[in-house]
Amino acid sequence: xxxxxxxxxxxxxxxxxxxxxxxxxxxxxxxxxxxxxxxxxxxxxxxxxxxxxxxxxxxxxxxxxxxxxxxxxxxxxxxxxxxxxxxxxxxxxxxxxxxxxxxxxxxxxxxxxxxxxxxxxxxxxxxxxxxxxxxxxxxxxxxxxxxxxxxxxxxxxxxxxxxxxxxxxxxxxxxxxxxxxxxxxxxxxxxxxxxxxxxxxxxxxxxxxxxxxxxxxxxxxxxxxxxxxxxxxxxxxxxxxxxxxxxxxxxxxxxxxxxxxxxxxxxxxxxxxxxxxxxxx
Amino acid sequence: xxxxxxxxxxxxxxxxxxxxxxxxxxxxxxxxxxxxxxxxxxxxxxxxxxxxxxxxxxxxxxxxxxxxxxxxxxxxxxxxxxxxxxxxxxxxxxxxxxxxxxxxxxxxxxxxxxxxxxxxxxxxxxxxxxxxxxxxxxxxxxxxxxxxxxxxxxxxxxxxxxxxxxxxxxxxxxxxxxxxxxxxxxxxxxxxxxxxxxxxxxxxxxxxxxxxxxxxxxxxxxxxxxxxxxxxxxxxxxxxxxxxxxxxxxxxxxxxxxxxxxxxxxxxxxxxxxxxxxxxxxxxxxxxxxxxxxxxxxxxxxxxxxxxxxxxxxxxxxxxxxxxxxxxxxxxxxxxxxxxxxxxxxxxxxxxxxxxx
Amino acid sequence: xxxxxxxxxxxxxxxxxxxxxxxxxxxxxxxxxxxxxxxxxxxxxxxxxxxxxxxxxxxxxxxxxxxxxxxxxxxxxxxxxxxxxxxxxxxxxxxxxxxxxxxxxxxxxxxxxxxxxxxxxxxxxxxxxxxxxxxxxxxxxxxxxxxxxxxxxxxxxxxxxxxxxxxxxxxxxxxxxxxxxxxxxxxxxxxxxxxxxxxxxxxxxxxxxxxxxxxxxxxxxxxxxxxxxxxxxxxxxxxxxxxxxxxxxxxxxxxxxxxxxxxxxxxxxxxxxxxxxxxxxxxxxxxxxxxxxxxxxxxxxxxxxxx
Numbered sequence: 001x002x003x004x005x006x007x008x009x010x011x012x013x014x015x016x017x018x019x020x021x022x023x024x025x026x027x028x029x030x031x032x033x034x035x036x037x038x039x040x041x042x043x044x045x046x047x048x049x050x051x052x053x054x055x056x057x058x059x060x061x062x063x064x065x066x067x068x069x070x071x072x073x074x075x076x077x078x079x080x081x082x083x084x085x086x087x088x089x090x091x092x093x094x095x096x097x098x099x100x101x102x103x104x105x106x107x108x109x110x111x112x113x114x115x116x117x118x119x120x121x122x123x124x125x126x127x128x129x130x131x132x133x134x135x136x137x138x139x140x141x142x143x144x145x146x147x148x149x150x151x152x153x154x155x156x157x158x159x160x161x162x163x164x165x166x167x168x169x170x171x172x173x174x175x176x177x178x179x180x181x182x183x184x185x186x187x188x189x190x191x192x193x194x195x196x197x198x199x200x201x202x203x204x205x206x207x208x209x210x211x212x213x214x215x216x217x218x219x220x221x222x223x224x225x226x227x228x229x230x231x232x233x234x235x236x237x238x239x240x241x242x243x244x245x246x247x248x249x250x251x252x253x254x255x256x257x258x259x260x261x262x263x264x265x266x267x268x269x270x271x272x273x274x275x276x277x278x279x280x281x
Numbered sequence: 282x283x284x285x286x287x288x289x290x291x292x293x294x295x296x297x298x299x300x301x302x303x304x305x306x307x308x309x310x311x312x313x314x315x316x317x318x319x320x321x322x323x324x325x326x327x328x329x330x331x332x333x334x335x336x337x338x339x340x341x342x343x344x345x346x347x348x349x350x351x352x353x354x355x356x357x358x359x360x361x362x363x364x365x366x367x368x369x370x371x372x373x374x375x376x377x378x379x380x381x382x383x384x385x386x387x388x389x390x391x392x393x394x395x396x397x398x399x400x401x402x403x404x405x406x407x408x409x410x411x412x413x414x415x416x417x418x419x420x421x422x423x424x425x426x427x428x429x430x431x432x433x434x435x436x437x438x439x440x441x442x443x444x445x446x447x448x449x450x451x452x453x454x455x456x457x458x459x460x461x462x463x464x465x466x467x468x469x470x471x472x473x474x475x476x477x478x479x480x481x482x483x484x485x486x487x488x489x490x491x492x493x494x495x496x497x498x499x500x501x502x503x504x505x506x507x508x509x510x511x512x513x514x515x516x517x518x519x520x521x522x523x524x525x526x527x528x529x530x531x532x533x534x535x536x537x538x539x540x541x542x543x544x545x546x547x548x549x550x551x552x553x554x555x556x557x558x559x560x561x562x563x564x565x566x567x568x569x570x571x572x573x574x575x576x577x578x579x580x581x582x583x584x585x586x587x588x589x590x591x592x593x594x595x596x597x598x599x600x601x602x603x604x605x606x607x608x609x610x611x612x613x614x615x616x617x618x619x620x621x622x623x624x625x626x627x628x629x630x631x632x633x634x635x636x637x638x
Numbered sequence: 639x640x641x642x643x644x645x646x647x648x649x650x651x652x653x654x655x656x657x658x659x660x661x662x663x664x665x666x667x668x669x670x671x672x673x674x675x676x677x678x679x680x681x682x683x684x685x686x687x688x689x690x691x692x693x694x695x696x697x698x699x700x701x702x703x704x705x706x707x708x709x710x711x712x713x714x715x716x717x718x719x720x721x722x723x724x725x726x727x728x729x730x731x732x733x734x735x736x737x738x739x740x741x742x743x744x745x746x747x748x749x750x751x752x753x754x755x756x757x758x759x760x761x762x763x764x765x766x767x768x769x770x771x772x773x774x775x776x777x778x779x780x781x782x783x784x785x786x787x788x789x790x791x792x793x794x795x796x797x798x799x800x801x802x803x804x805x806x807x808x809x810x811x812x813x814x815x816x817x818x819x820x821x822x823x824x825x826x827x828x829x830x831x832x833x834x835x836x837x838x839x840x841x842x843x844x845x846x847x848x849x850x851x852x853x854x855x856x857x858x859x860x861x862x863x864x865x866x867x868x869x870x871x872x873x874x875x876x877x878x879x880x881x882x883x884x885x886x887x888x889x890x891x892x893x894x895x896x897x898x899x900x901x902x903x904x905x906x907x908x909x910x911x912x913x914x915x916x917x918x919x920x921x922x923x924x925x926x927x928x929x930x931x932x933x934x935x936x937x938x939x940x941x942x943x944x945x
Contacts, residue, residue, distance in 0.1 A: 006350075007347075007348055007349060007350060007368075008747060008837075008840075010367060010368075010844075010850070011348070011368065011840045011841060011843070011844040011850065011853065012840050012843075012849075012850035012853040012854060012858075013746065013747070013835070013837055013840045014746050014747030015743055015744055015746060015747070019744065020744045020745075020747075020748075023740050023741060023743070023744035024741065024744050024745075024754075027737065027740075027741050027821070031761075031765075031818070031821075033780060033786075033787075034773075034776040034777055034779070034780040034818065035776060036786075037776065037779040037780035037785060037786035037787070038775060038776050038779045038780075040779070040786055041779040041786070088679075092675050092676050092679055093676065095672070095675075096672070096673060096675070096676035099672045099673065100673070103669055103672075104669075104673070107673075114680055114684070117684060117688070118684070119875070119930065120875075120923070120926045120927060120930045121684075121688050121691070121923060121926070122879030122880075122881075122922070122926065123879075123881065124879060124881040124896045124899055124900075124919075124922070125688075125691050125879070125899075125919045125922050125923055125926075126684075126687050126688065126691065127687075127903075128687075128690070128691040128694065128899065128903065128915045128916060128918075128919040129686065129687030129688055129689065129690030129691035129692075129694070129919070130683075130687045131903070132690060133682065133683065133686055133687055133690070150679075150682075150683050151683055153679070153683070154680070154683050154684045157684075159767075209763075212763075212764070212767070212768050213767065213768060215768065216767065216768030216769070216770055216772075217770075218770045218771050218881070218882035218885070218886075219881045219882055219885075222882075222885065223900065223903055230770060230771045230772075230882065233771055233772075233775075234771050234885075234886055237775065241775075244775060245775050245779060248771070248772035248775045248776070249772075251772060252764060252769075252772055255764045255768050256760055256761060256764045259759075259760040259763045259764060260756060260757070260760040262760075263756050263759055263760050264756065346841075346845060347844070348841055348844070348845075367844075368841075368844035368845055369843075369844045369845070369846075369847045369848055369849060370847075371845075372847075373845055374845065375841070375842070375845040377838045377841065377842065379838070380836045380838050380839075381836075381838040381839065381841075381842045383839060383842070383857055383861070384861060384942075384943035385857075385860045385861050385943060394843075394846050394848070394856075395846035395847055398846055398847035398848050398852065399847055428942055428943070439842075442842075442846070443845070443846075446846070446847070452845075
């Protein structure tokens with residue numbers, strides 16, 4: 001029998017291999033070029049096109065800590081902020097979502113709307129109103145950097161909400177908790193032994209995305225005059241662009257790996273569902 | 282000639298095409314979904330492909346449609362090999378299990394689609410499409426969208442859409458499986474009625490044996506890529522060729538027996554052996570539950586295990602003296618309870634036999 | 639079950655007398671306590687800042703009501719900023735949505751859990767949401783005055799792309815980095831819509847005599863249209879509200895609205911008005927609300943068809 005293009009290609013549900021290759025290669029190359037340019041930049045020396053590893057080695061040498069103090073402060077601040085933000089997500093958002101899902105189904109739309117607002121009210125707008133709020137926050141909690149996480153918890157709401165909610169929907173939490181209750185479990189047991197283990201995927205995804213968002217956040221930190229990874233990078237770039245670009249590259253790679261891991265972890269049996277679309281007999 | 286004009290037997294024969302599958306092979310990653318399968322469908326005939334999941338029935342249908350390519354053998358419509366003919370040129374009509382109506386078009390636009398592809402003029406297109414919708418009883422639903430229709434209504438629109446172009450062959454891929462039981466029965470009778478009126482050669486895939494027996498002229502029971510038996514519903518029911526067919530089409534009890542000289546001895550009765558001729562020796566006799574009768578003067582001693590009330594009849598499971606379980610179908614008036622000792626006898630003087638597996 | 643003690647709150651099972659009604663109402667209210675932490679948090683850090691952002695535009699430095707700041711929105715400088723914002727957002731949204739849709743199309747039929755999809759999905763997430771400052775660096779390294787391409791073009795072909803001024807640090811220069819994060823955002827938001835195309839539609843199209851062309855023009859495009867334009871609006875909103883990349887590229891200057899806000903937050907009076915930032919924030923919110931409202935309408939249309 002003739003082995004021409006597969007049926008899916010012939011009827012139009014899929015592109016031909018050539019078309020797929022062309023589109024992905026062109027777009028892929030175009031998108032890789034700036035990253036390659038960044039990499040090339042970090043090896044540059046002078047204006048004659050020579051290359052060196054010096055910029056990389058100075059960054060990782062022992063006395064760099066002094067020269068790049070603000071940069072390292074920024075890095076530690078960002079990681080601290082990421083941790084506190086994840087804490088807010090797990091301690092404030094997650095229980096609320098579970099509570100609404102189980103006990104207040106009518107409030108679900110309200111909760112969803114609240115968690116979508118940060119998209120309509122972007123950071124640049126929010127920060128105009130955050131300045132006076134933070135004046136009070138500083139008076140109550142002091143001026144340490146971690147208080148910025150309160151604002152970050154709001155910024156990550158849309159992403160964290162989506163991750164956890166899709167897990168809640170997929171797992172039918174209501175039936176599970178009813179089954180556990182009928183077997184005699186108290187609410188604490190239901191939460192700890194039945195619900196949370198099944199929500200691991202959504203919780204992990206929400207946490208990783210929150211970390212990535214916090215690491216990349218610039219607007220609020222900058223306009224509230226705080227130091228985090230992104231503001232430190234920008235500041236350093238004025239005096240030592242090479243180190244700034246190295247940091248940016250490393251941050252991008254780190255975020256990429258983080259999200260790649262979420263993507264892998266969050267692979268439910270969805271592929272089997274996709275195959276069931278076609279009859280299997 | 283309009284779509285709904287009833288055809289005389291002569292025109293019925295010319296409306297449908299002959300469909301042939303000749304030694305068709307289809308492989309998926311080393312496994313044969315279709316294993317040199319052969320089938321011949323006469324013009325205007327309604328054939329059901331029946332079998333469990335994975336038996337290849339849908340693969341066979343989709344290969345006919347051109348939605349799957351085959352790895353061996355031939356597919357012929359009206360004598361022409363269509364292997365190299367793409368789906369859109371094969372002049373077939375197909376109804377899918379679900380979700381096949383175009384969601385952004387009204388029912389009317391959906392039905393018009395095939396005519397539009399054939400460049401039929403707008404006025405004629407509209408008239409024929411409306412007529413097709415009338416034929417399936419949805420003439421007033423022309424402006425409704427798919428999401429405004431029930432499952433049964435959607436499938437009717439899909440049927441109208443498939444038939445309006447007067448294709449040579451109609452293919453139905455489990456069209457009723459996603460519907461409620463009552464709707465299923467209604468719709469299958471309508472499909473049969475329309476098909477008979479139009480005389481289109483039809484292939485109908487299903488896993489529901491009751492459905493297949495109810496609508497088809499002939500039923501092909503498939504398993505693991507081959508047709509185990511093909512025949513009229515009555516033939517399949519009363520003379521199943523293999524235990525698989527016997528079990529798939531209706532219920533049957535498997536009883537060990539000895540075949541000698543064209544007769545088997547089952548529970549003391551000597552019965553004529555039906556089915557493919559087998560050599561003398563141990564065989565499996567396939568006894569239908571309705572062929573076992575509760576009779577105080579019967580020769581089979583049994584104890585009742587369970588008895589279920591099924592509305593118009595009762596089905597009772599008993600254990601015989603030698604430990605075999607038998608399923609017995611009988612009148613609702615004959616009440617038995619678990620633990621009762623009863624006596625049975627076999628009805629008739631023939632029984633299907635199949636090789637011992 | 640009738641008479642179940644749980645459901646029958648009127649009669650005590652043993653004594654037959656009604657329990658105190660106040661207790662059951664108290665139990666009902668107790669449930670709501672669980673919602674308070676989140677409610678308090680959202681009020682303090684989302685509701686109040688939003689209200690403040692919207693409302694400060696109406697007040698001057700002493701707290702008196704004034705429309706001065708709002709009228710400042712109509713100064714040529716500010717109007718130009720809005721126009722530039724609209725321009726860059728619209729252009730990057732259109733280009734981003736078309737290229738992104740093409741990539742999604744190219745990904746049809748690939749394994750959803752395969753390496754290709756994982757890499758593209760993660761890479762898109764990174765570039766779409768978390769790029770900001772780092773993207774600015776990338777483009778400075780790429781086509782800045784000492785950028786890889788700039789130098790290459792100058793040395794190999796003698797072309798000076800910055801002959802007429804260094805446009806990278808002005809509005810046209812924003813277009814390239816913006817497209818860089820718009821395309822990935824499109825891939826993320828549009829892919830589910832493409833995957834929602836049922837194979838039965840293509841198969842039905844084929845059995846009814848249609849070609850690949852008719853499938854795409856008569857079926858796929860119309861069905862995808864609400865989702866495509868919804869994503870387009872989302873991309874527009876995304877670019878319009880983006881700050882970090884512009885701030886990193888344009889250290890001085892307020893060519894687009896977010897940079898205007900920066901300007902008015904850093905110096906106390908801009909154009910002689912104290913709370914111009916508030917007015918600008920109000921303007922931005924109005925635009926965002928309109929765009930996101932359009933987006934949600936298109937989303938509900940999509941959901942209706944692709945159930």
